[in-house]
Every structure is written in C-alpha cells, then in structure tokens.
Amino acid sequence: MVNLFKHAKACTTAFAVAAASFMTAGHATAADDTITIGYAVALTGPNATGAGISTVPNYRLWVDQVNGEGGIEMPDGSRKMIEVVEYDDRSSNEDLVRAIERLASQDKVDLILPPWGTGANLAIAPLMARFGYPQLAVTAVTDKAPEFAARWDRSFWMLGGGHDYATGLVDVLAQARDAGTINNKIAAVSVADGFGIDLIKGARPAFEEAGFELVYDESYPLGTSDFAAIMSEAQASGADSFVAFSYPPGSFGMTKTAQAMGFNPKVFYISVGGAFPIYPGIADGKADGVMAIGGVDGTSDSVKAYFDAHTTFVGNPPDSWASAVTFASLEMLEQAIGRVGLDHGDLAADLSSGTFDTVIGQVKLEDNQLRDLWTVGQWQNGAFVGVGPADKAGAAAPVIPKPEW
Amino acid sequence: MKYVIYPVALALLAAVPFVASDYALGLLIGMVTYVTLASAWAMFSGPTHYVSLATVAFYGAGAYVVAMLNEVMAYPMILLITAGVGATMALVVGLSTLRLAGVYFVIFSFGLAELIRQLITWYEINIYGTLGRYIFVDITARGIYWQMLGLAAITIGLTAYINRSRLGLALRVIGDDEVVAAHSGIPLARMKLMAFVLSATILTLAGAIASPRWVYVEPAIVFNPTVSFLTVIMALFGGANRLWGPALGAIPLFLAFEYLSAHFPDVYPIFLGALFIGVVFLFPNGVLAGIEGLRRGKKEETA
Numbered sequence: 001m002v003n004l005f006k007h008a009k010a011c012t013t014a015f016a017v018a019a020a021s022f023m024t025a026g027h028a029t030a031a032d033d034t035i036t037i038g039y040a041v042a043l044t045g046p047n048a049t050g051a052g053i054s055t056v057p058n059y060r061l062w063v064d065q066v067n068g069e070g071g072i073e074m075p076d077g078s079r080k081m082i083e084v085v086e087y088d089d090r091s092s093n094e095d096l097v098r099a100i101e102r103l104a105s106q107d108k109v110d111l112i113l114p115p116w117g118t119g120a121n122l123a124i125a126p127l128m129a130r131f132g133y134p135q136l137a138v139t140a141v142t143d144k145a146p147e148f149a150a151r152w153d154r155s156f157w158m159l160g161g162g163h164d165y166a167t168g169l170v171d172v173l174a175q176a177r178d179a180g181t182i183n184n185k186i187a188a189v190s191v192a193d194g195f196g197i198d199l200i201k202g203a204r205p206a207f208e209e210a211g212f213e214l215v216y217d218e219s220y221p222l223g224t225s226d227f228a229a230i231m232s233e234a235q236a237s238g239a240d241s242f243v244a245f246s247y248p249p250g251s252f253g254m255t256k257t258a259q260a261m262g263f264n265p266k267v268f269y270i271s272v273g274g275a276f277p278i279y280p281g282i283a284d285g286k287a288d289g290v291m292a293i294g295g296v297d298g299t300s301d302s303v304k305a306y307f308d309a310h311t312t313f314v315g316n317p318p319d320s321w322a323s324a325v326t327f328a329s330l331e332m333l334e335q336a337i338g339r340v341g342l343d344h345g346d347l348a349a350d351l352s353s354g355t356f357d358t359v360i361g362q363v364k365l366e367d368n369q370l371r372d373l374w375t376v377g378q379w380q381n382g383a384f385v386g387v388g389p390a391d392k393a394g395a396a397a398p399v400i401p402k403p404e405w
Numbered sequence: 406m407k408y409v410i411y412p413v414a415l416a417l418l419a420a421v422p423f424v425a426s427d428y429a430l431g432l433l434i435g436m437v438t439y440v441t442l443a444s445a446w447a448m449f450s451g452p453t454h455y456v457s458l459a460t461v462a463f464y465g466a467g468a469y470v471v472a473m474l475n476e477v478m479a480y481p482m483i484l485l486i487t488a489g490v491g492a493t494m495a496l497v498v499g500l501s502t503l504r505l506a507g508v509y510f511v512i513f514s515f516g517l518a519e520l521i522r523q524l525i526t527w528y529e530i531n532i533y534g535t536l537g538r539y540i541f542v543d544i545t546a547r548g549i550y551w552q553m554l555g556l557a558a559i560t561i562g563l564t565a566y567i568n569r570s571r572l573g574l575a576l577r578v579i580g581d582d583e584v585v586a587a588h589s590g591i592p593l594a595r596m597k598l599m600a601f602v603l604s605a606t607i608l609t610l611a612g613a614i615a616s617p618r619w620v621y622v623e624p625a626i627v628f629n630p631t632v633s634f635l636t637v638i639m640a641l642f643g644g645a646n647r648l649w650g651p652a653l654g655a656i657p658l659f660l661a662f663e664y665l666s667a668h669f670p671d672v673y674p675i676f677l678g679a680l681f682i683g684v685v686f687l688f689p690n691g692v693l694a695g696i697e698g699l700r701r702g703k704k705e706e707t708a
Contacts (some may be wrong), residue, residue, distance in 0.1 A: 093619045
C-alpha cells in the first residue's frame with residue numbers, strides 16, 4: 001500500500017509537470033505586423049459535416065485571399081498578415097467553451113471567429129461578451145436573435161430565425177396559388193429536432209393566415225432513413241405542394257424516395273441540404289424546380305466571382321445558403337478593421353452601425369441582425385438562385401409547377 | 406498523516422482559480438469533471454464488473470433538470486431536485502435491469518441514454534412545444550470549479566468509505582462470482598442497487614453542475630455518447646478497482662485529448678480507438694496495476 005502511494009505520488013508529480021508545461025505552451029504572441037485570428041469549430045464528430053461545408057472552407061478561403069493581397073489593411077494604410085489558430089471542438093460544447101477560453105486568455109488572439117451551429121454560438125456568447133470580442137454568429141438560426149443581440153451587445157446574428165424562413169415560403173406559395181398554379185392544400189413534414197420544430201411552428205399559423213389548408217402535417221424522428229410511408233401519405237393527401245422542414249439526410253432521402261415512387265408535386269420544397277452543391281448529384285441531375293431554404297442572387301457578378309474562387313480554392317462550389325453569408329461576415333470584419341482598427345469596442349460599434357460592400361451586396365445590420373435575407377431558393381438551370389422574398393433585388397421568378405422528375 | 410495531506414491538497418486545489426488564467430481554469434474544470442465522472446462510474450462498475458455505458462444518461466439528465474428549472478427556482482434547490490431525479494431514475498432502472506449480466510447489461514446501459522434522450526425529445530416537442538432550452542444562471546467558472554471539486558472530493562471519499570464497508574466487500578464478492586455471493590447470503594439485488602444509485606446520483610449532479618457552461622441545451626448536445634465512452638476508458642486506463650485509479654486515468658487522458666484537439670484535430674477519433682484496444686490488451690486492470698506488476702516482476706527477477 002505504501003508502495004502504491006509512492007507510485008501515485010510520482011504519477012501525480014509527473015502529471016502536474018506535464019500539465020504545467022502544457023498550460024504555458026501557448027502560441028507565440030503575435031509580432032506587430034501580424035493579426036492573430038482564432039477559431040474553434042467541429043472538425044470531428046456529428047457537426048463536422050455542416051462546419052465542413054459552410055464554415056471552415058470560407059474561413060480558410062478568406063485568410064488565403066487576404067494574405068494573398070498582403071494582409072488586412074489597417075486604418076493607417078499599413079497591412080498586417082493574418083495568423084490563424086485553429087482548434088477542433090469535437091462537436092462538444094464543453095470542449096468548445098474551453099477552446100474559446102484558451103484563445104482569449106492563453107493565445108490572446110486579436111479576433112475570434114464563431115463556431116458552426118446555433119447551440120455552439122449560444123454556448124460561447126457569454127464568454128465572448130465577457131472577454132469583449134465581437135461575435136459574428138452566422139450559422140445560428142434562431143427566432144430569439146433580437147433578445148440575444150440585446151443581451152450581448154457585441155453579438156451579431158446573420159441568418160435569421162425559423163419564422164423568417166417559414167413565412168418567406170408561405171409568401172412564395174401564396175403568390176402561386178393566387179395565380180391559380182397550385183391548389184390551396186399543403187402537405188408538410190418536419191424533422192423532430194430544434195430546427196424542424198421552429199420552422200413548422202412558424203409555418204402553421206402563416207399557412208392558415210394565407211388561407212392554405214394543411215392537409216398533412218407529420219413529424220419524423222432525426223435519423224429516419226425510410227420515407228416511403230410519409231411520402232405516399234403526402235401524395236395521397238391531394239396537396240399540390242410538398243413541404244419538408246428537414247436536415248440534409250432527410251432532404252436527400254425524400255428526394256430519392258419521391259423520384260423512386262414517381263411523386264411529382266407541383267412544389268417540392270426541402271430545407272437544409274437543398275442548397276448544397278452536391279444536391280443535383282443526389283437528385284440524379286433532375287434538381288431543376290426543387291425549392292429549398294436559402295439562396296443567392298443569381299444575377300450578381302460578385303456572387304459568381306465568389307463561387308469561382310471557392311471552387312478553385314476548396315475544390316467544390318460553396319452551398320448557396322450560409323456560405324455566402326459567412327464569407328460576407330468576414331468581409332465585414334475586414335472592412336471594419338480597415339476603418340477603426342482592432343479595438344473590440346470600436347469594431348463592434350462599426351459592425352453595428354456601418355455599411356459594408358460584400359459578396360452578398362451592400363450590408364447594413366439592423367439591431368445587430370442581418371434582416372435582408374434570402375428565404376427561399378430554387379434550382380434553375382443547374383444553379384440554386386433566390387426566389388423569395390420576391391421583392392429582393394436579383395430575385396428570380398419561381399418556376400411552378402416543377403418539371404416532372 | 407493523510408488526514409492532513411488530503412485537506413491541505415484540497416485547499417490548495419481550491420485556491421488555484423485565484424492564480425490561474427481563464428483557460429487554465431477551463432482545463433481544471435474539464436479535468437475535475439472527468440475525475441468525478443470516472444470515479445463515480447468506478448464506484449459501481451469497478452468492484453461489480455458491470456460495465457455501464459449509461460454515464461451520459463445521468464449526466465445529461467442532470468443538465469436537463471437545470472435547463473428546465475433554472476428560470477423558476479433558486480440554484481441550490483435545483484441541485485437538490487437533481488440529486489432526487491438521479492436517484493429515482495437509477496432506482497427504477499436498477500430494479501428492472503440489475504438482474505441482467507455481462508454483455509446484456511452493457512447493451513442495455515447504452516440503450517438507456519438513447520431512451521432518455523428520445524423521451525425528453527418527445528416531451529419537449531409534444532408537450533413543451535419547442536426543442537432547445539436556455540440556461541441563464543448567475544454562476545462563474547470559478548463557482549463551477551469549486552462545486553465540481555467538492556463533488557470529486559465527496560466521490561473519492563465515499564468510494565474510500567465504501568471500500569472499507571460491508572457494502573464494498575459485498576460488491577467485490579459479487580464481482581468475483583455472483584453465485585458464490587448469493588450462496589454466502591449476500592442480498593445481491595440490494596447491494597448492487599445501492600452502489601448503482603449512489604454512483605448515478607453523483608453522475609447526475611455532475612451534469613447539473615457543468616451545465617451552466619453550455620448556455621443552450623438540446624437533447625443531441627447533452628446526450629453525447631462520447632462522454633460515456635471517455636468515462637469508461639479513463640476509469641479502465643487508471644484502474645477501476647483502485648481508489649485513485651479513475652482519477653489518475655482521467656487527468657492524463659484529458660490533457661492528451663486537449664493536446665490532440667489543438668495539434669492533430671483529425672486524428673483524435675483514431676487515437677481514442679487505439680487507446681481502447683491498447684487498454685484492453687496491455688492493461689486490463691489499469692495502468693497502476695500494470696506498473697505494479699512490472700515492478701513485482703523485476704523484484705522477483707533480481708531476488
């Protein structure tokens with residue numbers, strides 16, 4: 001027993017030494033001619049897919065572009081190269097919170113870029129506020145954004161809430177119905193997860209208010225892979241519009257199921273995943289006419305240039321929802337630094353009140369939120385373009401009914 | 406002697422936040438959390454050899470209790486309720502399943518986390534009407550650290566006490582041979598249930614204490630099966646049958662994972678898998694026992 005205690009003591013000492021050296025082994029503090037920018041995102045685990053599509057490639061692309069031009073321009077006209085500190089949060093908010101503490105108090109980075117996902121952005125918001133960093137939360141879809149922006153005044157929410165997307169879709173469908181192209185029956189399915197619930201909750205009253213009849217309304221558990229039953233019930237419901245508030249696996253599965261069973265509703269709407277560059281491949285080349293959440297301005301040259309740059313740098317085009325907004329948020333940061341420098345308070349003030357020229361056009365936030373959003377997009381001639389809100393500059397006219405599979 | 410060492414060590418650990426940076430404090434919280442989880446896990450699974458993958462079922466339930474109640478009552482009250490919820494859950498689950506043995510228990514315990522996650526999801530969607538809750542509790546990182554440190558101390562102290570008590574003896578006999586234990590007149594179900602409930606209550610409390618750091622909870626975030634696997638691997642790595650084994654397994658592995666996530670983010674799952682295999686093949690009784698075995702072997706050689 002004494003022997004064991006000795007071992008234990010020796011081990012403890014060794015660990016203490018290891019821990020101590022570990023804690024001090026931070027990254028070298030930046031020289032004056034560089035800016036250190038840190039971020040912790042999911043590189044492994046369940047969130048890695050989403051982060052790997054919308055977040056990480058854009059961070060890397062932006063850093064590459066900025067450094068390629070000689071660095072970020074400061075208010076005095078000098079340029080500073082960006083140095084990146086990248087951590088994996090392993091899709092765990094516990095690890096993410098620790099990584100942010102590390103970036104702020106150990107690495108003392110100049111700026112912190114946000115993680116991927118609503119939960120992740122909320123988990124770090126109190127910390128970012130405490131350390132004073134501005135937080136440009138892009139991949140966080142929440143109806144409570146106004147409350148959060150008020151609670152943490154250096155946080156910015158740039159992808160709207162479920163309610164925005166639900167009402168955006170209802171507007172597009174209401175116009176088609178008023179034109180007599182579709183009947184007033186809707187078949188809706190939703191994934192039983194935060195996102196799907198938020199959307200269907202926003203959509204139900206909006207459909208009713210617009211005079212639609214929700215003839216089929218089912219939720220399915222996350223992880224469902226067989227959609228034949230709900231799809232055939234939706235088909236039998238007599239609705240011209242099929243609406244799915246779904247995540248990528250569901251969006252893809254339902255597309256394939258609809259094709260296999262020859263289900264050809266006049267409107268086929270899916271949610272997350274519909275704007276992914278791989279979608280036309282999933283749909284066997286017959287994506288045209290499919291509607292989904294998000295969208296980009298199909299007539300914009302800057303969007304086209306961004307898509308080309310992304311394709312060259314990453315190897316595939318970006319998704320047509322969150323990616324362009326993510327990239328725009330980085331451009332905003334860059335322009336804000338050019339105007340006011342690196343002071344966090346000044347940066348937040350400029351982000352909140354300034355106007356920015358970005359890939360998604362001119363951006364000005366309202367109450368720390370981006371409200372000028374694409375809510376509905378559609379595949380047209382092989383590109384995913386924004387169709388709603390219909391009065392937004394660059395909006396394409398929706399093609400209804402959708403051509404048969 | 407050790408009646409002096411332990412309180413002094415605990416006091417020193419409790420004083421660390423006054424000098425540590427925010428990140429160092431974050432590391433300490435993570436370390437102490439896993440020391441608590443691994444030690445609480447070993448309290449039941451160590452002597453009985455019932456490998457439980459239900460850690461996150463209790464840990465997550467604890468976090469969810471805080472998420473559900475943080476707007477309606479004071480924090481200490483929530484902790485009390487959390488302990489009650491954990492104990493009740495363990496009692497119900499234990500009564501119905503501790504007759505299972507071996508691999509059946511492992512599979513069941515893994516399913517338990519999924520079951521609770523789906524139950525909460527169902528409740529939130531159909532009754533509460535939305536998924537995802539917010540935890541806005543006025544507790545600092547230091548506060549979390551001190552609470553978790555206290556819980557870790559209680560866990561290890563309780564384990565030491567159990568090891569010397571009749572309960573500990575009974576559990577070890579059960580672990581060695583359940584038939585023999587039954588024939589010696591040990592009330593199997595009651596003994597196992599007592600240890601299971603104690604262990605589960607601590608796991609649930611740990612989840613409640615850690616949860617204010619997450620701010621936003623959703624079943625998918627809270628019931629992350631990795632927590633269960635990490636707990637098992639840490640306890641086994643150090644040695645689940647020893648008082649300090651789980652703690653000494655948790656600390657180096659936690660630091661190793663932290664190092665990997667910063668320097669080799671993509672290899673972390675591979676490392677975890679390799680570690681699982683390595684522990685099972687090389688140190689079936691834990692590293693502490695392994696080192697001791699090596700020493701003993703050397704002594705015999707030289708003798």
